[in-house]
Amino acid sequence: MALLAISVFLAYYFHAVLMLGTVFSHFFYIPIILTALWWEKRSILVAAFLGGLIVVSTLLYMPDLLTLNDYGRALMFIVIAFVVSSLSEQIKGREREVKRQRDLMQRYLDVAGVLFVVIGTDRTIRLINRHGCELLGYREEELLGKDWFDTVVPEALREARRRVFDEAIARKAALPEQREKPVVTRSGDELILAWQDTVFTGDDGRPVGLIGSGADITDRIQAEEALRESHDEANLYLDIMTHDINNANAVALGYADLLAETLSGREREMVQRLRAGVDRSIEIIQNVTTIRRLHSEETAVKPVDLDAIVRAEIAHHPGARITYEERPIRVMADDLLSEVFANLIGNAEKFGDPEVEIAVRVEERNDLVEVEVEDTGPGVDDAVKPGLFTRFSRGTSSRSGKGLGLYITRMLVERYGGQVWVDDRVPGRPECGAAFRFTLLRCDRPWESSRPPAPATGRVVTARP
The missing domain is CATH 1.10.287 (Helix Hairpins)
Structure with a gap:
């Protein structure tokens, strides 16, 4: 209204007092543009009023100077008002859409059970969800615009975390893996968050900030x-x-x-x-x-000398009849592989009679190594075989143990990526002895034996003649 009053005064002063038809009407663009930005299409009324003011004032005080230029100027006021108001409507529409999308995103973030925060390149908090405010003990307005590191990062870690943040912004990429990061609440308590973040950029490719999410894992830690x-x-x-x-x-x-x-x-x-x-x-x-x-x-899996393990275990049973043809093979296992042979050879010796014969055989089958431990003992009944390697499973013999040995054997073999099972030494005749078989992954690395190589024909190791 003040600008319109000034416009009326200028029209009267230049036409009635100074008797000049100068370009004072250029001032009229200011109220027209402002009303177009504020009131949109209603600014056309203001433009029509000011255009009419030019024409009427000229007719009243200087009718001889009225030209088509004055009518054109009045029309230009209306055109400017229409164009600016249209642009203003588009801008406000986009602002409303952005606000709607922002509010929608805020609602999505508010229902999330983790902290979400947007940190600008100036290290200030641009957005934070409701759960994050509750977790940190602040109201949203208390956090927005504050420096993230000064506000929630423990003092001892601030400089290091700032450097990491600045490096991520500089290379436009944050660390991809999840990390554990401590934060300090308003009350001074320290929480540990499972933190993950990413850098986001604008349309020009420049970094705009960092989006971070953190789940409270303090209780779990x-x-x-x-x-x-x-x-x-x-x-x-x-x-x-x-x-x-x-x-x-x-x-x-x-x-x-x-x-x-x-x-x-x-x-x-x-x-x-x-x-x-x-x-x-x-x-x-x-x-x-x-x-x-x-x-x-x-017990990390590594290449081991299978031949050395078998020979060492045979040496622990000097009173048993054990035959084994040496095979310089390496497999993927660990130091506990000897327990597999200790259990299998020990069971064959314990459950067989004093004259039981045990044979250990090793065969290469593509990428696998198959090991057999056979004996001439009482064998394993067909009804017992399916559950023989389960925990606390026992055989039918009166000398059966607590069922842990074969369970441990299965755990170890499966840990090494193999399988273990039991067959009859003579197919279809369980009473003729058992054949325990298991597979191991062969190691294809170059062979580096710590002992002299066995003869090319192979050598049979016998625990007792």
């Missing part, structure tokens, strides 16, 4: 730490128990051997049963130790 401490404490107790039981078993075995040498008859038999019980205790401790190592990170 604390629970894992407590579990780790409990695990370490339990392992300490197991180590102490295993050490003390092994010492007690060693003493018991020593005395049992001394008694066996001095006694005879039924007394000697009782001592041998005592010794068998101690051996069983040693086996249990060994199984527990094996399972613990199997579930630890110490």
Whole structure:
């Protein structure tokens, strides 16, 4: 209204007082453009009023100077008002659409169960969702425009995190993997977030900011730490128990051997049963130790000398009839592979009679190595075979153990990427002995044996003639 009043005064002053038809009407574009930006199409009325003001003022005070130029100028006012108002409508429409999309995105982010934040290239918070505000203990207006690092990053980590942020903006790419990042809440509590972010750019390709998301994993980290401490404490107790039981078993075995040498008859038999019980205790401790190592990170798969492992295990059974043809082959396994042979050869020796014969064979089959441990013992019934390698599965023999040995064997073989199963040594005749077979992945790396190579024809290792 002030600009229109000025326009009326200028028209009167130049026409009535100065009697001039100058270009003062150029001032009229200012109210026309402003009203077009503010009121859109209603600005055409203002333009029509100002155009009419030019014509009427000229007719009243300077009718002899009225020309087509004055009518054209009045028409130009209306054209300018129409064009500017149309552009204003488009701009406001786009602004409304952007606002609608922003509000929609904000609603999406608000229902998310994790923190979402947009950090500008100037390190300030441009947008943050409701969960992020609740997590950090702030209201949205308290965070918007604040420096992210000064506000929520622990003081000791601020400089390092700023450098990482600046590097990500400079190379237009953030680290792709998820990281654990601590943040500080308004109350001073420190939370750990599973953090992931990405840099986004504008239409010109320049970085606009960084979008980050973080899930609160503080409770999980604390629970894992407590579990780790409990695990370490339990392992300490197991180590102490295993050490003390092994010492007690060693003493018991020593005395049992001394008694066996001095006694005879039924007394000697009782001592041998005592010794068998101690051996069983040693086996249990060994199984527990094996399972613990199997579930630890110490058992990383690597190339191992299969031939050396087989020969070493045969040497632990000097009283058994074991035949084995040496084969210099390396497989993917670890130090626990010897437990597989210890269980299979030990079972064949334990469940067979004193004259049981055991054969270990190794065959290469493409990328696999198939190992067989056969015996002439009582064999395995067909009804028992399907569940023989499951936990606590026992055979039908009165001397069957607790079912852990073959379970450990299966766990180890499967860990190495192989399979294990049991067949009859003579197909269709279980009473003629069992044939335990398993596969391992062959290692194709160059052979580097630590011992002199075996003769080309192969050599048969026999534990007892």
